[in-house]
Amino acid sequence: MLRLELNDLLECGFELSLTGTTESELSRLSVGVGELEAMPELADGDRSPYRNMTFILYGEQWDIVERAIARATKPREPNNPNRSPQGNALAAICAEYLERVS
Known part of the structure; x- marks a missing residue:
């Protein structure tokens, strides 16, 4: 829920530093990271045989x-x-x- 709220604030132009949340906390919460339209393709050698x-x-x-x-x-x-x-x-x-x- 916190990630969603912080992303909403960010979209409204709110300065997130005013929330007291550190850059590393924002990064851990993936705040400001847009959703992927599709999963990135991995080279065959990089894909685990376990899925x-x-x-x-x-x-x-x-x-x-x-x-x-x-x-x-x-x-x-x-x-x-x-x-x-x-x-x-x-x-x-x-x-x-x-x-x-x-």
């Missing part, structure tokens, strides 16, 4: 996904570098789904 995904689930979707992941979670296979059993389970569920609908 995060975030989902928002509604109502019973949470229970369905949780049950499917619990059922699909298996001990990690020796050749699988991913240590996340949930990530491995989700990948297995998606692979099986794609095989069925293809």
